[in-house]
Amino acid sequence: MSMKRRDFLKTAFLAGALTGLGLEPFSSLAAKGKRDTARKMIILGFDGLDPHLLEIFIRQGKLPAFARLWREGDFKRLGTSIPPQSPVAWSNFITGTDPGGHAIFDFIHRDPQHYLPTFSASKTEEAKKTISLGNLVLPLSGGEVTLLRRGKAFWQYLEEYDIPATVFKIPSNYPPAPTKQRTISGMGTPDILGTYGIFNFYTTTTAEVQQDIGGGRIHNVYVIGNQIEAKLPGPVNTFKKDRPETYIEFKVYLDPVNPVAKISLPGEEFILREGEWSGWKRVEFPLIPTQSVSGICMFYLKQVRPEFKLYVSPINIDPAKPALPLSTPESYSRELAAKFGPFFTKGLPADTSALDSDILDDREFLIQDDFVLEERRAIFEYELKRFESGLLFYYVSSTDQRQHMFWRLLDKNHPAYDERLAKEFGRAIEHIYIEVDRILDKAFSRVDKNTILMVMSDHGFSPFRYAFNLNTWLKENGYLSLINEWKQGEEDFFLNVDWHRTKAYAVGLNGLYINQKGREAEGIVPAKEKEALVREIARKLESFVDPATGERPVRRAFVTQDVYHGPYTQEAPEIILGYNQGYRVSWASPLGRIPKKIIEPNREKWSGDHCMDPAVIPGILLTNRPIQAKFPQLFDLTATILQTFGLPQPPEMRGKPIFKEESWAKPK
Amino acid sequence: MGKAKVKLDKDLLEKIKKYAEISGYSSPEEFITHCLEKELAKLEESDSEEEIKKKLKGLGYIS
Amino acid sequence: MWIFNQILTRLFDVLFWPFQWLHPWWAMIYISLLTGLFMLWVFRLTSNQAGIKNIKRRIKAHLLEIRLFKDNFALTFKAQGNILLCNLKYIGYSFKPMLVMIVPLVLIIIQLNFRFAYLPLTPGQRAIVKVKVQPDLDLLELPISLTSTSGIVVETPPLRIEEEGEIDWRIKALEPGRQSLFIQIGDNHQPISKEIYIAPDNTRRLTKLSPLRPPAKFPNALLYPLEKPLPTGTPLREIEITYPSGHFHLWGLSIHWLIVYFLLAIAFGFGLKRFVGVEI
Incomplete structure (x- = not known):
């Protein structure tokens, strides 16, 4: 098994760093449909905007544009997906189906042959045919990046009827589904290493080097004669047999007294004062003569003395020279880069890992996130200005990211609440609501009587105070066994799990799988016993009580056979956990670690979350028309889009239009 | 395919020869190659697991 | 030196005056054309035109020889040797005009470098x-x-x-x-x-x-x-x-100005040699 497992790892993850040079060129597509539509639609997708908070801020008079939209139209809670994770929820909206119809069940799926986590959104494969010349490996065929989301996207339906659509940064669309519409990928887009984003941090403090940091690499550097020499790691060089990591050497010159440094990259130099950000810098990683990969990153000179500290953001794919497919048509990302310069292309742009591991502090994180917002606002205004007909979808991620990171300063009961920080940054969430209110205000300028304006979010938010070790619960309840009891909690990836005595295991943020005979490599549960086992586990999970609080951490355990519809239901985890408010899966459980305690307090800065029971964290829906539906859901919006443009609804779509057809003529 | 020679302790070689024959390998070389490949695979695997962890950790939802 | 530089710079300022509001591509085409003509003129004045004509004719003759007597190995081999000799002689003929051209070309390139190689700053940069x-x-x-x-x-x-x-x-x-x-x-x-x-x-x-x-x-x-x-x-x-x-962009390629300049100047030189009546 080990050889297979190794090969699997290589294709799944090392291939993630595929530089794109071996990739087949993304088919060059002509411009989008040009039909003038009598009706138009502007949809603003604000990730994670919470109805409860929104209402409070509206009532406090802080969100005039939202208040206006509510007054002139309608505001309702929007039913989210099971589970309410962004990739799943946005896929519901994109395809008008539930996970049974689009096959995205979680951020993380698992490979049943190896019990290892995999990216759910896309798969990268290297060129299958290669030729070796000495240490060189030259691809003879193209490698491939595949979007794993199934089902047809609403803009693809619109395209069939020549209705133009611009879809900006919608999650779960990397690589962008083939279309002639103007689209650019959002959440799910990797950094240049093929990962969710890895920052680099250069420091002279050895204590920081010891840290085991997720999403980042810490480099120990030395100041010699006021100069520092360092390397910025790049993608793996797939053109070389031994697959070395590429890198760029750079030098930092420090003034002997002043807190200022010059950073000298190949082909570019810039000076930063302590506490300054560099803006985007282009970096080229050489592979073989004539071939290189271009990326963009930001430098932040955190400190010059007494200890030197330099942060370099995850290296984003360069939109001007994309090494991996980013947009349709391919030229769209280049067009935006030519107009606005480099911009964040990585799926989740703000570096939450750097804040979580104290590499960036709250203020520094917010500055970085403001860069994201500034870019988004500029591109939005550009797209809004040229929006003439059809549909414009625009997405903002900062709403989600800030609520994840700053909920602790809203919630006095949160284990990570800090009164001093709350005074300074307690309004970070409120500020982002105000920022998106401004974006909405801009949108009003393009709304006429024939335009539907819709603001929606994929889910709401809730505090994340307690972490639930689902795999530990399975062990305590006899569904999962360890090889060595004394090693419990030490290893990831189920390395200490005795599969021959394990009936169920959990991977990802909400999923629970049965170790099924014939499906899992070392499965033991026969197919005919599965259903009863699933129901038994679901019942036990729902009745489990946290002895510390007296609450039930698991509000609902959804049996996917009951709640999913469509051809991919068989691929889903058997159970999706709907956690109660305040609870979420632990940090360790999703990757197969089994800590000793079932419930632990969450003391991390990542303090707000939404991977819970959909009923406790609905999203928002505001439109400038009265909403007919009593409990509108994400997939209802897809049906509404088709209805707006007079298109027939395909049978696989689950939703129903939220407007009465006659309401079109008379806004409230 | 290029070949390279590796020096082994005489006693060890004797043992290898003995066990290669018992285990049904066609030659001591085959036995040694098999052992080394197995060990290397283990090492490479653990590297890759670290790699997965590092890469997925950037997700923010996990640690 | 400063006075010499000033005179030369003014001269180029005048040469480029009509192009200062246009994209540098226009000035590049224009100066490459002038350079091509200049090189032809220097060639005509300083090279042994009759000698070049003669040597090119001899090369052609030897090429014909190879084609006609392709079965005769000794003759073909000798013809190839002769072509090589003729080529060396041809290079020798070009040497003098090259030598004459090199100084003015260096001065031109220095002037062009400061008009094509950099981009000005813009507010905010x-x-x-x-x-x-x-x-x-x-x-x-x-x-x-x-x-x-x-x-x-x-x-x-x-x-x-x-x-x-x-x-x-x-x-x-x-x-x-x-x-x-x-x-x-x-x-x-x-x-x-x-x-x-x-x-x-x-x-x-x-x-x-x-x-x-x-x-x-x-x-x-x-x-x-x-x-x-x-x-x-x-x-x-x-x-x-x-x-x-500042690079020049053509069909998605970013090209150094000097390469664009030499390619264009040589293309213009070859294209115009007949009109100017110069044997190269």
């Missing part, structure tokens, strides 16, 4: 000002400061790199136009200026830019002809501004 001082000076003790006219702001304190004898500042362009930087060392010296140009926007036009104010020494004074060399006796060795580099 940042650059580094690098000042190099005499090697024996102690940078930490040197009372040096940088000021500017109102269109520029100096954003950082001096960054001193002792090993290189270099002091750097970061500046930010604010207003378009010709601006100046002033370097002051102590109270005894007159401030030394460096010109800097800020374009109103990103629209690419032919712009003459001086990235470096050189020392009054050969060859630097020749290589940087746009600004008066630094006065003698100053502790400064040179002042440089890091303008962004």
